[in-house]
Amino acid sequence: MQLPTILLTTLGIATTAATLATTTSNPSPPATRLPLPLAPAPVPIPIPTAPKPHLKPWNLTSMRSFSPSGRPGSSPFVTLNLTIVDLNDADRLPRSALKNATLEAECDTQWSWENFDYDKDPYNRVHNCSKVDVGWWTFELFKTNASVPNPARNFLVQFEHHVKRDEVYVGVGNLSVETNVRGACGGSGVCTWYLWEGAMPVYINQARV
Template sequence: MRIPIAALVLGSQATAALKPWEISALRTFSPSGRPDSSPWSFINLTIADRNTYAATAPPPDASAPGIAATCFVQWPYAGDAYGREVNCTTTTTTTTPLSSSPPPEWTLTMLPTPGSAYASPLNDFMLRLTLTLKFAGAEDKYEGSARFALGPGQNLQGICSASGVCAFALRDEAVPVLVLQTRVAGGLLG
C-alpha cells in the first residue's frame, strides 16, 4: 500500500511531459547534545531524474539522460537548519551529458513546513530541489519541493532515544517520494 505523499509544485504548474523526480532514500540524524557527542545534525538523500533532456537548438543530437544525485546537509546541533542551499553530488553514470557541456547541477534547500504546529528540521520539514542543465552558453533550471513528516499517512518513521539521539528515514511504503518539478528558467532544452 502506498502512502499519499505531500508534494507541492513551485510555480503555476508542473512542466508538461516531465516525469516526477524520485527520492529513493532519505534519513535524518540529530545527536544527543551531550559532551563528547557529535556536534552535527544532518539530512542525507538520494534523488533521481528519469527524464531525458534534448537540446532544441543545434546540435540537435545533444541530450542529457536521467540524472541522479546524493545530497547531504549538516548543521550544528543547536544551529538553524533552514535556508541553507547546498550543492549535491551528481552520480549520473554518463560523463558527457549534453555533449561537452558542464555536468548537471543539483542543489537542495531546507525550508520550514508552512503552517505546521510541529515543524522540525528532523521530522517535519520541506526540501526544495533545483536541477540546472547547461548547454551552449544557456541553461535550463527546474525546481520542485516535497514535505517530509512523521505521523499517520506521512512518509517518515523513526525514534528519539532516551539519550536524546534522534534518527528518521523514509517509510518503505513511501518510496519513492515523487517530486513534481517546474521549469523556472531557460527554455533551451525540451
C-alpha cells in the first residue's frame, strides 16, 4: 500500500488585456474575453527528503524485533520495539523543565504469527507510543518494496508527532537488513533483529501536515 502523501494544488490564473482605442471614424471592436483555464488536479508530492532549516531530523535510536520459534508452548507473538526522539522538543520546553523531561517515545506493537497474512498484518494500523512531555506520538507500519518484505526486519515506519492539536509533523523511516538492520535466527527458530551500531541513530526527516 502506498504511503500517505501531502497534496499540493496550484491554481492557474489567466488574465486578459485589451487595448482601448477609439476614433470618430473607425471605433475598435470590443475586446475578446479569454476563458479562464481549469485549475489542474491535485498533484501528490512525497514527504520532503530534507527538513526545514530550523528543524532537526528525528532520531530513531533503537529498533528490536523478536520472532518466537513456533514450537508448542512458545509465545504466539512477534514483537517490535522502536524508540524515537524529536530533538526539537528541547527548544519547546522551558529550560528549567528539561532536566526531568521525557522526550524519547517508546513505540511497541505485536502480532500473532499464527495464520499470519504478510499482505495485511500488521500493516496500516495506527498505534500509540508511550507518553512524552511534548505532545504525543503515533506510528504505523507499511510494506516496503524490498525483495523480501517483512514487518520484523524489512519495513517502512511512519511516525506522527502531535506537538499540539493543530501542529502535527510526519516522517517515514526505512528499516532494512540491506542498510541498517542486523540479526539472526537460531536453530530453534527464534529470530532477533536490531539496529546495528554503525547505523544508529537512523535520521528521519519530518514535515508539518
